[in-house]
Amino acid sequence: MIVDSYRFLPRSFRPLYEGRGPFAGEEGPVWAPFLKRLAESRIALLTSAGFYVRGKQTSFDLDGERDRPEWGDPSWRAIPSTATDLGVAHLHINDEDLLADPEIALPRHLLSHLASEAVIGGAVDAHVAVMGYQDRNLRDWQSTTAPEIAAHLRSQGADGLVLAPA
């Protein structure tokens, strides 16, 4: 079965997404081989659902996006695997299910469970959240956010990353 990538997208939005090709300067292959066995590997998760830890972290900047609709907050949050009170800052999706069960976008507890069953070697202590809506050129993501996330993942001993666009 081949997934229909546009099944849940309003029809008038499809031309905004389809046939855009690679991001400028990102045409060629990029490849980091996965060298270990999964059962010996530490895994991290990344979601673009805009999760943040309520009471401990600031929300993504939604007022900024309301003021400048082409702009999206390029910052990121480290989401501890044990954090309990997650908020959602994302103006493009209904957050009801995400708040009811954050595992649908960031399955931290499930990943820890797979570690306890030795399916994977372990889970990082702090996963990653970004807010998926960004301005077109992705300048801040490229210059700042991506290097910071890579450094965070290295400091967490991550052997691989599962990214889930919201």
Next chain:
Amino acid sequence: MNVPVLARWIEAAGIPTVVVTMMPALAEERRAPRIVGVEFPYGHSFGMPGDRVMQRRVLELGLRVLAGASAFGTRVDFDVEWPVPLREAYRAWQPAEPSPIVKKMLEARRAST
């Protein structure tokens, strides 16, 4: 459309990645290294709220592709239909009010007609 690009930058920094996405065709266009496609509504990459069995199946497929893909551009689609009627699911994922950019586009469209 941005996360596959982020995946490339993290992969280029030496960390293997897999993108679990509702838009695998777009992840292919954006040249993500490893892709798992799911035909789920936005916001629900790993499945239905509370459905641990479905969430586990998606996550395990993601992990298998992460660890086992042998070549750049590998794509595997998850062969499970969303268990909610399309019209209902289509409505449910959308925010109560249009996002600022959609609002702006709608206003521009109204002004031009």
